Amino acid sequence: MLATDTRHHIARIEAALQAGEAARSPIAASWSRSARMHGLDPVGHRLPPRLTAEEFGLIRERMDPTVRTAAPTLDRLFRAVGGLGTCVVLSDRDGVPVDRRGNAGDDRDFADCGLWTGTRWSEALAGTNAIGTCIAEGRAITIHRDQHFLPANIGLSCTSAPIHDAEGRLTAVLDVSTASAACSEAVMTLVAHSVTEAARRIEADLFRAHFPALRLMLVPGLDRGAGALLAVDADELVVGATRTARAHFGLKGDLARNPVPAADLLGVESRATLEDGERAVIARALARSGGNASAAARSLGISRATFHRKLGPRD
Missing domain, CATH: 1.10.10 (Arc Repressor Mutant, subunit A)
Known part of the structure; x- marks a missing residue:
């Protein structure tokens, strides 16, 4: 027999879907995708599926440069939020955690929930959750306890932000999650800000690692924390741009093959001969x-x- 809180959670999801709330609520929209697009059923306890050791090894090898670049930022973030009973998780672009930081005393809670390296947290497999829904929607998001789709996950509060590579493509997701009931929605809102800032730092570090010999410019007029960077070569041509910079200037495609004069991009008048x-x-x-x-x-x-x-x- 289903527990009372599980029955209540399922009834709430069904009522939201029947009322057509998906058009008005991002959470209900994710519930709708979970049920109607991915065919998930909130009834029953289930954990995210786990990869085999061989499958995970291949993903971990592919992600190794990103993991090494992100490690200092993950360490700093965990020092800041680890006291709240949280873990810090770095997943790949498909929602598979490849690295994490956590307190030994809290590890059992996260392992029991399946929030561990080598599991699959895509929205298609785990329903509404911060990592998977962040990937599905391409934006930072917080999923607090009963906003999850599957009852097995309603003990978690999670906040995630996307990380993009030097060409603006999604390459990873940074997540902070807690199984502590004492961590309120207001506290998670504050944590979410730190996660987004940390994700932008990782993006900037990935960008610097990709263009180690070029001059990097901060895009003027934008928040420094937004991570809007341009890579400029010796001929004053922009050959790389972070995702924020690409969005700001409307840049697309391979800038290394089709560079743009920095002066033109920045609106600097040039009469050079x-x-x-x-x-x-x-x-x-x-x-x-x-x-x-x-x-x-x-x-x-x-x-x-x-x-x-x-x-x-x-x-």
Whole structure:
């Protein structure tokens, strides 16, 4: 026989679906996808399916660069929120946790719920949940206790944010979850802010790792915490942009193959000519030589007279 709280939860989901609340509520919309698109039934206790050791090993190997890049941020985040009885989870783009941080005293609670590395938390398999619904909707989301679809998960409060790679594609999800009833919805709202900030830091670190030799620029006019970065090469061409920067400027496709002049993108007026370009190269050589014109000319392989002629005053 179903417990009273489980019967109440199922009745609430059924009433919401029958009333057509999916059009008005993001949670009800996820419930609707869980039931009607994915064919899940809230009746019965079930845990997310677990991968075999071989399957998980392949995913973990693919995710290893992201896991290593994210590790310092996961450590900092867990130090900040671990005292609330939470665990910090990094999943892949399909909702499989590949790394986690947790207190040993809380591990049993999360293992019993199936929130562990190597399990599947996509919305299609686990119903409405922060990791899976974050992936389904492409945005940060918090799922608090009975907002989950499956009764097996209503003891959890979870908040997740997407992480995108250097080309703006979803590559991972950062999640903080708790099984503690003392962790209120208001507290989880505060935790959600920290999760979103941490996800943006990881995105920025992934972006830097992808463009280690290029100059990175923060997009002016946007919140620094938004992680809007551009990668600019020696020719002042934008060859990479984070997802936030892409959305801001309307950039699409492979920027490495189809770069955009940084001046055009940033709206900087430019009347540069080939002569201006030469002067810029000469001015940089002069600066590097500490103002020694002879040394600067030698570094460029030209005579001192040619150096001064090309550095001559602008029109």
